[in-house]
Amino acid sequence: MCQGATVRLTSMPATLLVAALCLGAIASAQAPSGLRPDWRHIGNSAVDLALASPASGPVERVWFSADTGSLVVRTRSGRVFETQDGEGWAAVAAAPPDPGAAEAPLPEADARIRANPLNSSRLYAFGRQVYRSDDGGVTWANLTAWERESIIGGGIRDLAVSPRNPDEVVVANDFGIWRSLDGGLSWTGLNDALPNLAVRRLLGLPGGSRGVRILAGGAGALEWSPGEKQAWKPVRESQLEQETAARRGLSALLGVEITAVAMAGEFIYAGAAGGQLWVSPDRGRSWRRDEAARGPVEAIYVDAQEPRLALAALGADPRRAGGARVLRTTNAGLFWDDLTANLGDAAASGITADRASGAVYVATDRGVFFTRTDLNAPGPATSWTPLSDNLPAAPARDVRLDADGNQLFVALEGYGVYAAMAPHRLGSFRLVNAADFSQRPAAPGSLLSVLGGRLRTARAGELNVPVLAASATESQIQVPFEVGGDSLSLALNAGQVSVTLGLPLESVSPAIFIDRDGTPLLLNADSGVLLDAMSPARSNGRLQILAAGLGRVRPAWPTGLPAPLEDPPQVIAPVRAYLDRVPVEVTRATLAPGYVGFYLIEVQLPEIVNSGPAELYLESERRQSNRVRVYLDP
Numbered sequence: 334m335c336q337g338a339t340v341r342l343t344s345m346p347a348t349l350l351v352a353a354l355c356l357g358a359i360a361s362a363q364a365p366s367g368l369r370p371d372w373r374h375i376g377n378s379a380v381d382l383a384l385a386s387p388a389s390g391p392v393e394r395v396w397f398s399a400d401t402g403s404l405v406v407r408t409r410s411g412r413v414f415e416t417q418d419g420e421g422w423a424a425v426a427a428a429p430p431d432p433g434a435a436e437a438p439l440p441e442a443d444a445r446i447r448a449n450p451l452n453s454s455r456l457y458a459f460g461r462q463v464y465r466s467d468d469g470g471v472t473w474a475n476l477t478a479w480e481r482e483s484i485i486g487g488g489i490r491d492l493a494v495s496p497r498n499p500d501e502v503v504v505a506n507d508f509g510i511w512r513s514l515d516g517g518l519s520w521t522g523l524n525d526a527l528p529n530l531a532v533r534r535l536l537g538l539p540g541g542s543r544g545v546r547i548l549a550g551g552a553g554a555l556e557w558s559p560g561e562k563q564a565w566k567p568v569r570e571s572q573l574e575q576e577t578a579a580r581r582g583l584s585a586l587l588g589v590e591i592t593a594v595a596m597a598g599e600f601i602y603a604g605a606a607g608g609q610l611w612v613s614p615d616r617g618r619s620w621r622r623d624e625a626a627r628g629p630v631e632a633i634y635v636d637a638q639e640p641r642l643a644l645a646a647l648g649a650d651p652r653r654a655g656g657a658r659v660l661r662t663t664n665a666g667l668f669w670d671d672l673t674a675n676l677g678d679a680a681a682s683g684i685t686a687d688r689a690s691g692a693v694y695v696a697t698d699r700g701v702f703f704t705r706t707d708l709n710a711p712g713p714a715t716s717w718t719p720l721s722d723n724l725p726a727a728p729a730r731d732v733r734l735d736a737d738g739n740q741l742f743v744a745l746e747g748y749g750v751y752a753a754m755a756p757h758r759l760g761s762f763r764l765v766n767a768a769d770f771s772q773r774p775a776a777p778g779s780l781l782s783v784l785g786g787r788l789r790t791a792r793a794g795e796l797n798v799p800v801l802a803a804s805a806t807e808s809q810i811q812v813p814f815e816v817g818g819d820s821l822s823l824a825l826n827a828g829q830v831s832v833t834l835g836l837p838l839e840s841v842s843p844a845i846f847i848d849r850d851g852t853p854l855l856l857n858a859d860s861g862v863l864l865d866a867m868s869p870a871r872s873n874g875r876l877q878i879l880a881a882g883l884g885r886v887r888p889a890w891p892t893g894l895p896a897p898l899e900d901p902p903q904v905i906a907p908v909r910a911y912l913d914r915v916p917v918e919v920t921r922a923t924l925a926p927g928y929v930g931f932y933l934i935e936v937q938l939p940e941i942v943n944s945g946p947a948e949l950y951l952e953s954e955r956r957q958s959n960r961v962r963v964y965l966d967p
Contacts, residue, residue: 370753376557387564389509389524437470476517528747539851542962559851560865595633597640604630612666646681657681683731692757696729768844768881774837780930799893842882843958853961869964896924
């Protein structure tokens with residue numbers, strides 16, 4: 334389920350705007366040498382740090398172009414960007430000019446002064462804070478202080494005054510770019526679209542009521558929550574804390590700097606800055622060491638079901654010619670195979686794999702690469718295919734697959750997180766629930782997504798299964814309402830390929846629709862507005878939930894036909910809803926008017942609710958749906 338074009342869903346008594354079911358996570362199913370995933374951007378590049386507005390990563394220099402008057406910045410990473418309107422940024426090749434010098438009494442020790450080209454008596458200065466003087470430096474007004482803190486953050490690096498407007502001043506600091514259009518009386522960040530998010534790792538992927546979580550340099554653990562629209566927010570990540578403690582402990586135990594750790598079952602893998610790799614098969618009681626001279630171990634992937642399989646991504650070794658290395662072991666470190674092949678001098682920093690298909694993905698400073706290889710036994714290295722054609726030109730810092738190996742996530746330096754259907758799914762068909770992309774059991778009337786290709790026909794025994802939509806990479810089908818038994822076997826035809834796939838079948842298998850970034854399809858029943866962090870649900874309000882898998886309806890309704898706009902069929906099985914595990918009243922449970930396979934559940938919220946995020950889920954016949962996040966406002 335993903336958000337794309339909106340369609341109008343008419344229901345009684347409200348008219349709803351909802352995201353339409355859409356297909357196609359990859360633009361075209363080309364040959365492996367031409368893979369072009371259809372990447373979608375998750376979130377933006379801004380971080381909510383409780384400053385004047387959302388922040389970003391460090392910016393070292395800022396100036397106005399002498400030719401166009403446009404604003405130009407250079408980030409700490411050395412990349413230069415230009416904007417004409419303060420919203421869209423484009424990478425450019427430019428060097429900052431000499432800012433010049435101005436003489437005047439300083440407002441604080443070691444402050445630096447910038448002259449105003451249009452008004453010689455007005456000066457700006459910056460040190461720990463930003464100041465303005467309108468009398469040539471005799472007196473100064475502090476423009477950014479609030480209770481000894483700065484409203485735009487600290488680490489101020491540069492300041493520029495517009496050559497066209499003496500009231501327009503821009504500041505670069507450790508938290509991004511800040512502009513004032515009234516001589517410093519108020520400040521606004523220009524960081525939402527500036528590609529300057531110093532993302533280092535992927536810490537967690539969308540699931541349940543959690544969103545994407547990353548590690549960002551200088552900001553720590555951040556989350557783009559389901560339904561978030563403004564900025565990444567700091568969170569506490571216990572897994573990161575445990576990993577940091579494990580690296581510290583292993584560094585002391587093994588006597589070297591441990592840079593990467595991975596664990597599965599009884600196995601622990603550790604990699605060092607000098608390229609050494611250690612494996613313990615018994616939770617650290619004994620260790621096997623590989624001492625080959627290589628670059629620093631940046632990341633280790635270990636298969637949760639078969640922990641003797643592990644992959645290591647190594648950065649470039651400054652002591653030796655050549656680039657990074659990708660290594661594989663299928664015997665818990667007895668020996669490591671080199672899978673680097675044609676990666677050349679790309680420096681690797683993240684790695685993930687899908688053992689069943691042999692797919693391996695690696696993040697490097699030259700983008701993301703993909704290969705298929707034997708992940709069950711030693712074998713020759715295979716050629717790598719780049720996947721970054723549709724991504725911004727920036728280093729990839731990490732790469733991960735979701736739990737079922739269906740979606741691929743990439744952390745891109747400066748730009749944040751991108752996701753797409755995993756390319757190894759092309760031609761490898763898999764059934765998933767269309768509501769939450771899980772492999773939960775099917776139910777009569779369920780919507781299913783078939784990943785891997787374009788279906789022509791589908792059948793369940795003697796029953797025709799409607800193919801509702803199809804693309805080169807994915808198809809949508811609806812389970813017939815008439816189907817029976819305890820398992821569902823589908824005969825799928827995709828032209829020259831035919832395959833039989835199955836799922837357990839239950840009378841109900843409730844699921845709340847979410848998009849592929851984890852945002853649930855929840856609506857205000859009165860206004861039809863899609864609820865999110867900016868448009869929360871209100872106490873004593875009515876909430877509408879778009880769901881799937883609630884089984885048969887009364888009166889019976891034909892499979893593959895949109896539900897009627899008036900008097901839609903009622904769900905037969907009782908449906909319950911829970912908000913933070915407390916039951917809330919369900920006032921309606923029907924097919925969603927005008928939709929195929931969607932159910933509309935309406936609940937009445939209590940008069941008193943806690944402010945902030947809450948967990949919502951459905952239950953029917955003792956089977957629970959996925960848990961999603963809803964934002965509440967008393």
